[in-house]
Amino acid sequence: MQDTVIESKAPTAKAVQAERTKKTTKTESNAMNAKRSPTEIAESITETVGKPLAQNAKLAMRDVNVYYDQKQAVFDVNLDIAENQVVALIGPSGCGKSTFLRCLNRMNDTIDICRVAGSIQLDGMDIYDSKLDVVPLRARVGMVFQKPNPFPKSIYDNVAYGPRIHGLVNRRADLDEVVESSLRKAGLWEEVKDRLESPGTGLSGGQQQRLCIARTIAVSPEVILMDEPCSALDPIATAKIEELIAELSQNFTIAIVTHSMQQAARVSHRTAYFHLGRLVEVNETEKVFTNPDHELTEAYITGRFG
């Protein structure tokens, strides 16, 4: 299955191409910077450098283009996310990474003017198949949002909500168990076990976000999408969430959009750099932050723009 994907896209050719791009960009980077603005560079990108593809891809994106009405927000993205891997999506504001992330469980469906072209496959199943049902898809690909958004219900009901609507458990005892284990996995159990019936909105920001994560993992999704989960949180809460992501990565496949490069460096295995809707570079996280292949990536991580 996976092999077909890679072969069909001729990875060798791609690698060659990437290699060539890398060379040109690396060698000419200084000279080119003098001549061209980052926007011009980004707009001329046609191929992603680095290693966008993976062997055991859980999610495989091919030629993904996203449009808002007439305006194109994401251009020709090819990317694989391997099983039990954390992929960080970084890039300047407005570069399309959140839009791209929301495509992965079709949350963009809620926006009328948004249109997605290309193929995104979950375990080889095209999620944009017109016959595909988004409800079970979202049960398999969960999402944690930028702003903590607990339902105005009790903590318990927040976590139990997913299992309930999907009919995952039949008995109250099982549900209790799911709630407890999800809260434990989210590292929230000790803090809230005595007040499960109090409203979720009464928790602190960091706790709310962990509650949302617990709510997501209570459905046992295969993939978790995180859209800047720590942007509304203080450093201590952020640290806790990051620890949590590291733990979760043992069981879940995670894609995380983040504005903090440190965070991307800490939590992710691979990092994808977006610029103006183009996927510029994908590589092992360490490589991206020490020796990026593309000049734009380098410019970004060294703080020249962003």
Add this chain to the structure above:
Amino acid sequence: MTSPNNSKPLSKQAALVQKNLAKRYASERRFKAYGLASVLFGLCALLVLFVEIFGGGLGGFKTTQVALTLELDSDVLEVYDATNPDEILSGNYTGVIRNALKERFPDAAGRKEKRALYSMISVGATYDLRDQLAKDPDLLDTSIDVWVLADDDVDTYYKSLSSVPYAERMSDKQQQWVQNLIDQQEIRTIFNTRFFTGGDSSEPEMAGIRGAIMGSLLTMMVTLLLSFPVGVAAAIYLEEYAPKNRLTDFVEVNINNLAAVPSIIFGLLGLAIFINLFEMPRSIPLVGGIVLTLMTLPTIIISSRAAVKAVPPSIREAALGIGASKMQMILHHVLPLAMPGMLTGAIIGMAQALGETAPLLMIGMVAFIMDVPGAINDPATVMPVQIFLWSDSPERAFVEKTSAAIMVLLMFLMFMNAMAVLLRKRLERRW
């Protein structure tokens, strides 16, 4: 590879989710169907209402006439000098018409049948004849062929012939006569100009809506002149000047509550304060306008406040920054920018006032008034009250008049709402 069959086997959880899907989607479909049913119910109600009103009301714009040959004999008329207004006024036109009827239908025998025959022509025909003679004195002692106004029973019967004949108030003889007229093509329906030029009347075929329209216009004029400036002033005070204190809060609570107080309560206020205490006359547009002003003021204040609020603070700061006083800032910048929004609110408030009936009943605008009012202190009625009065009348012919009057009222309302929508569109373009 895109087909799901080739994909990996689903996890246990995913399989469970799949299992419950059918049930969940059934509930989803039911829910959506409820929603659709609700929308359709509302639309159907609208449709039935319109079909009912328009279907019944179109006839109200038409009136039935009968062709008669009238002998304007000065002896019968007792008019010898047709240029003398007094003689014209006291002429015996009924006699002329009755003679013509007797001539036309010689088979009417006995007092009862004759009375039935005479009742087929409206008294309005005599007024028409009088006016015609006054305009053209030379007609005296000649014979003229004219279409005269038929009575409402004939009118109703004749119009209903094409569908289900309504003959409850027509004797067999009368029906024969109408049939005879139809055969001779001496009966017709034409556009009812009297409906738009006449005042109210107890005879359906003569009743017109002009008086009610004028009454409504006068009342609306008073309402607009009072409520718009006051509403705008109040909105500006509350948005730009009002200090944050108990009094301001109290004003706001009052405005919001008044917006939801039943309109009839404003009628009680008008009756007790304006009619009883200030001893203002009943049934006049001035009092009606004041009462409607009090009623619509909250609406206008609320929408004007929204319009003032929508003016960006940057414009205020810019004006103040170059040394404009607060009053200058408001008059030169805030007010012009907020004006389309305020006008929209005012039109909507006016539309609400135009359709209002209950408070006007309280202050006596329900009186039977035949004259078309010309000033704000003439006794008058308004369109919705006229509709109420006609709908209450026992004569069958008033049903279609009522529907026709409703159509006229709805026309006015739609015009006003269309204006509001247009203004809103312009407002949107600006920001």
Add this chain to the structure above:
Amino acid sequence: MESSVLVIAIFVLGIIAFVVGRSRSVAISQNVGGIRFLNSLPFYYGALTALWCAIPSFLVFAVWSLFDDTIIRSTIIATLPAEAADSVGGNLNLLFNQIYNVSVGAAGSDSAPDYMVAAAQHLHSLQAISRWALTGLVLACALSTSIVVWSKINPQLKARYQVERVFRSFLFLCSSLAILTTIGIVVSVLFESIRFFSMVSPVDFLFGLEWSPQMAIRADQEGSSGSFGAIPLFTGTLLIALIALIIAVPCGLMTAIFLSEYASSRIRDIIKPMLEVLAGIPTVVYGFFAALTVAPFIRDMGLNIGLDQWLPISSESALAAGLVMGVMIIPFVSSLSDDVINAVPQSLRDGALGLGSTRSEVIKQVVIPAALPGIVGGVLLAASRAIGETMIVVMAAGLAANLTLNPLDSVTTVTVQIVTLLVGDQEFDSPKTLAAFALGLMLFLVTLSLNYFALHIVKKYREQYD
């Protein structure tokens, strides 16, 4: 001068005062070196003069007009011979009206007794004196105040400040009209209600089971006390309002949900204005529709399926009025629900959608619970409207005060009775007329508290998501 002419005169004087005041300030500015050495722009000096010219004289005019009739009237009545009062049985109002009719030469004034003709002439002369005195006073006032201000114009006069203070006071007066209206309602309704309750015990009124005020027209009639037990009215009102809400709340709510969550924007753009048309139709039209179409239809339906064996069926059924009222309130409920549903943050919906909820699950389990306070507030407002609605029930519900819960029977409501009792001639000393004000008081209190709570709830709800 006629009143209207006088008002116009004041207005014209104000404009003249503006021009004069403005030109004087310009003239003065020449002496001190130009307009910029004035405290304010010439416009404000003109405006100040105009305001001082028009406002005091207008106040004089208003006060005079308010009291001159009363004063003239008491003067006339005081000078009448004793036989005059006897002739109308001591009813001085009637007497004065007769004199007035004579003075304007109305029909029948030829046969009036001599004293009445004399009084009418007296009335004439007094009115003429009053008019001329008023004219003189107003003009004198306008002139004197403007001259004083005119003479005071100097470069140091803070004209702009004063004009703005007047402007602000005017704005304040306008906004306080809302309070005055409320006070006016309370006073007018309360005052007459107290008179009513001095004749009829409040306990009888609030808890009595029989309503037949028509008996009380003549004092010497059998059963002249009438009975003013308002319970049948209250139950009738509630029955109709309940039917209306049973129709309007689910329909309105589901309509709002369907349009905001399911319908495409194109369909929404078509259907929403159509439903708004429903909201813009005057209630008298609904009343006509209910009485002419719906009520006979329901009666025939009831008779056709043989319901009349068990229940009394009336052609003026509560069901017809309630049904049509429900249709009328649908757009109201729907737009209120639409507001509160849209106030639920998208992030909450996203949260539920991201877990794989179906749309209806998002709505039922997240949106509606979150919007519940707002929806409850909307329902309370709708209830207040249904209770206070007048024309539909006047035209489609009956007058018979039946104490029944049968929706096919005829019931009457508080508003119907207010209209019935007050349309036509009224005597403000009979309990029959005053009962309407007592009912009005009840209506006002109930709707006021409903509105207050509803607005309170909605406001609290809004704050939650702001």
